[in-house]
Amino acid sequence: MKTYNNFILKFTGLILVLCLTACASQQPVEATPDPLASWTNGATKQRITAFVNTVTDSTNTDFVPASQRIATFDNDGTLWAEKPTYFQLLFIVDRVKAMAADHPEWRTTQPFQAVLENDMAALKASGEHGLIKLAMATQAGMTTEEFEVIVNNWLATAQHPTTGKPYTQMVYKPMLELLDYLRANGFKVFIVSGGGLEFMRPWTEAIYGIPPDQVVGSSIETKYELRGGKPVLVRLPEIHFIDDNVTKPVAINRFIGQRPILAFGNSDGDFEMLKWTTSGSGKRLGLIVHHTDAEREWAYDRDSSEGRLNRGLDEAAENGWLLVDMARDWQVIHP
Amino acid sequence: MKTYNNFILKFTGLILVLCLTACASQQPVEATPDPLASWTNGATKQRITAFVNTVTDSTNTDFVPASQRIATFDNDGTLWAEKPTYFQLLFIVDRVKAMAADHPEWRTTQPFQAVLENDMAALKASGEHGLIKLAMATQAGMTTEEFEVIVNNWLATAQHPTTGKPYTQMVYKPMLELLDYLRANGFKVFIVSGGGLEFMRPWTEAIYGIPPDQVVGSSIETKYELRGGKPVLVRLPEIHFIDDNVTKPVAINRFIGQRPILAFGNSDGDFEMLKWTTSGSGKRLGLIVHHTDAEREWAYDRDSSEGRLNRGLDEAAENGWLLVDMARDWQVIHP
Numbered sequence: 001m002k003t004y005n006n007f008i009l010k011f012t013g014l015i016l017v018l019c020l021t022a023c024a025s026q027q028p029v030e031a032t033p034d035p036l037a038s039w040t041n042g043a044t045k046q047r048i049t050a051f052v053n054t055v056t057d058s059t060n061t062d063f064v065p066a067s068q069r070i071a072t073f074d075n076d077g078t079l080w081a082e083k084p085t086y087f088q089l090l091f092i093v094d095r096v097k098a099m100a101a102d103h104p105e106w107r108t109t110q111p112f113q114a115v116l117e118n119d120m121a122a123l124k125a126s127g128e129h130g131l132i133k134l135a136m137a138t139q140a141g142m143t144t145e146e147f148e149v150i151v152n153n154w155l156a157t158a159q160h161p162t163t164g165k166p167y168t169q170m171v172y173k174p175m176l177e178l179l180d181y182l183r184a185n186g187f188k189v190f191i192v193s194g195g196g197l198e199f200m201r202p203w204t205e206a207i208y209g210i211p212p213d214q215v216v217g218s219s220i221e222t223k224y225e226l227r228g229g230k231p232v233l234v235r236l237p238e239i240h241f242i243d244d245n246v247t248k249p250v251a252i253n254r255f256i257g258q259r260p261i262l263a264f265g266n267s268d269g270d271f272e273m274l275k276w277t278t279s280g281s282g283k284r285l286g287l288i289v290h291h292t293d294a295e296r297e298w299a300y301d302r303d304s305s306e307g308r309l310n311r312g313l314d315e316a317a318e319n320g321w322l323l324v325d326m327a328r329d330w331q332v333i334h335p
Numbered sequence: 336m337k338t339y340n341n342f343i344l345k346f347t348g349l350i351l352v353l354c355l356t357a358c359a360s361q362q363p364v365e366a367t368p369d370p371l372a373s374w375t376n377g378a379t380k381q382r383i384t385a386f387v388n389t390v391t392d393s394t395n396t397d398f399v400p401a402s403q404r405i406a407t408f409d410n411d412g413t414l415w416a417e418k419p420t421y422f423q424l425l426f427i428v429d430r431v432k433a434m435a436a437d438h439p440e441w442r443t444t445q446p447f448q449a450v451l452e453n454d455m456a457a458l459k460a461s462g463e464h465g466l467i468k469l470a471m472a473t474q475a476g477m478t479t480e481e482f483e484v485i486v487n488n489w490l491a492t493a494q495h496p497t498t499g500k501p502y503t504q505m506v507y508k509p510m511l512e513l514l515d516y517l518r519a520n521g522f523k524v525f526i527v528s529g530g531g532l533e534f535m536r537p538w539t540e541a542i543y544g545i546p547p548d549q550v551v552g553s554s555i556e557t558k559y560e561l562r563g564g565k566p567v568l569v570r571l572p573e574i575h576f577i578d579d580n581v582t583k584p585v586a587i588n589r590f591i592g593q594r595p596i597l598a599f600g601n602s603d604g605d606f607e608m609l610k611w612t613t614s615g616s617g618k619r620l621g622l623i624v625h626h627t628d629a630e631r632e633w634a635y636d637r638d639s640s641e642g643r644l645n646r647g648l649d650e651a652a653e654n655g656w657l658l659v660d661m662a663r664d665w666q667v668i669h670p
Contacts, residue, residue, distance in 0.1 A: 067546060144588055188548070190548075205402065211523075213405075213525075213548070215592060222585050224582070231584065231611045247559070250557050250559055257532065276559070
């Protein structure tokens with residue numbers, strides 16, 4: 001009997017251990033690693049975690065239900081770099097060069113000639129009108145699915161002009177951690193960028209974990225038509241919407257339909273998005289990446305042609321927005 | 336020792352039972368009730384469940400990863416009724432009446448006069464132009480947040496003209512079940528409707544479980560401005576986008592950024608959405624609610640001014656689309 005009991009005891013104990021192990025694997029008790037490990041321990045990081053702790057604490061008067069935890073992020077200069085210039089502009093330049101053989105007239109037509117001759121002065125002189133011309137010539141005329149292939153092929157081979165890295169490695173590690181941290185706390189995270197919708201969507205899910213329908217941006221007109229009996233959407237050389245400064249809240253309202261409780265930008269193009277976000281009732285958080293790190297990244301603000309941050313610097317304090325000092329607050333820049 | 340062993344045995348057994356109970360509560364073994372209980376058992380229901388089983392079965396060659404399980408639903412006539420006319424039009428009529436005291440000129444100005452005198456012939460004679468005039472007069476000029484309050488107040492008090500029910504009870508129970516069933520199977524479900532974005536968003540989450548950012552529809556222009564230092568979005572009397580027939584795939588591409596694998600409509604206004612959806616590669620499902628039930632709902636198709644279904648009836652078979660016969664396939668209509 002004793003042997004039998006011992007057997008039962010051991011057998012039961014074994015099952016118990018197995019079962020407890022199973023239970024444990026479902027509810028780990030180990031200390032969780034810091035979800036914001038690339039952020040310097042200090043006031044900035046503390047303010048972010050305090051905000052998240054507050055709005056997710058159902059006993060707190062500032063609790064926000066998960067369905068209303070909307071966070072919006074600018075892309076260029078906020079989630080990935082924007083120097084020496086916006087990556088989509090570098091894509092357009094590469095497209096002009098790749099398409100030039102089929103367009104001999106470009107060799108003597110501005111602003112194409114400027115691109116082909118790497119003549120930055122002439123390119124700048126062509127102004128906004130010139131840029132739109134380049135954008136339409138290289139990004140319209142094909143179907144949406146053909147354009148997706150073009151973007152993916154470019155990303156697979158193109159290298160950043162100064163670091164030599166693929167562009168998708170020019171993203172900011174602390175921001176990737178923040179996106180994950182917010183999602184783990186029930187936030188729905190959106191991009192709200194001046195960049196093109198269809199330039200971003202092919203890769204935002206793989207790189208940021210942000211699915212295509214949570215990407216808001218600028219767009220051109222598209223047209224439904226049948227080709228050989230099959231429907232396609234053709235990209236037309238006409239601007240539909242530019243998502244920048246005062247139109248960012250317009251786009252947030254149109255695409256998201258709720259006012260965010262957290263917004264993160266880096267330039268005056270994000271000013272109104274931050275203003276709109278932080279003017280709502282209840283607890284809100286507005287954040288601005290301040291590019292202060294000339295050694296590990298770039299240092300620029302008031303006088304930059306990309307990511308110009310002037311009004312945002314002057315008015316961040318009175319609006320209660322947090323300036324994230326890249327040199328001070330980020331221990332690591334890129335993954 | 337034996338007593339001690341017995342004690343250990345009992346104690347261990349107790350913990351084991353508790354633990355197994357805990358494990359069991361995490362993985363219930365009871366039979367699940369039919370998620371599509373309001374659908375008649377038959378070919379239609381079977382085809383829906385077979386499709387879902389196929390695309391969610393990771394061992395099947397037609398498996399679709401959850402991130403690509405996009406389903407789009409029309410609203411008027413698909414998720415809720417659209418007779419005697421579109422509910423948003425009834426909302427506009429009620430708004431004209433509610434606002435008439437502040438607009439004495441409406442008593443002698445068409446199409447307002449027609450609405451105030453319940454003169455349907457004169458209202459119809461005013462045509463699309465007249466309707467747009469009514470829509471702009473009643474749905475623009477206020478902020479987006481003021482409009483949301485107006486919609487919510489109307490829904491809380493307005494009654495359907497023939498059933499006397501609140502409009503949000505004029506939704507279809509089989510469709511509510513289908514939305515839940517798809518979500519339970521990893522689908523992300525969107526509305527793609529000709530109705531106004533901001534007319535739908537205040538209530539779609541509570542009624543359909545569809546959050547504001549998963550609602551695609553028609554829209555008017557909005558403008559960001561500061562009022563007393565606070566930002567607001569003002570609704571302008573200008574159409575931004577009409578989401579109907581050939582523009583539904585355009586809107587899907589712009590808002591969702593992926594081609595759906597399932598689309599459900601009820602009228603020729605959904606034709607291109609179904610065509611776009613079912614022309615993609617892999618397994619696809621296109622469905623059309625056919626309003627065949629004059630007793631429990633309404634029976635209409637080719638000659639109806641709402642939800643006209645003509646081409647869809649003729650071409651459903653050759654496109655492989657499933658006609659859902661309301662009288663035959665739905666055991667219950669409203670919740």
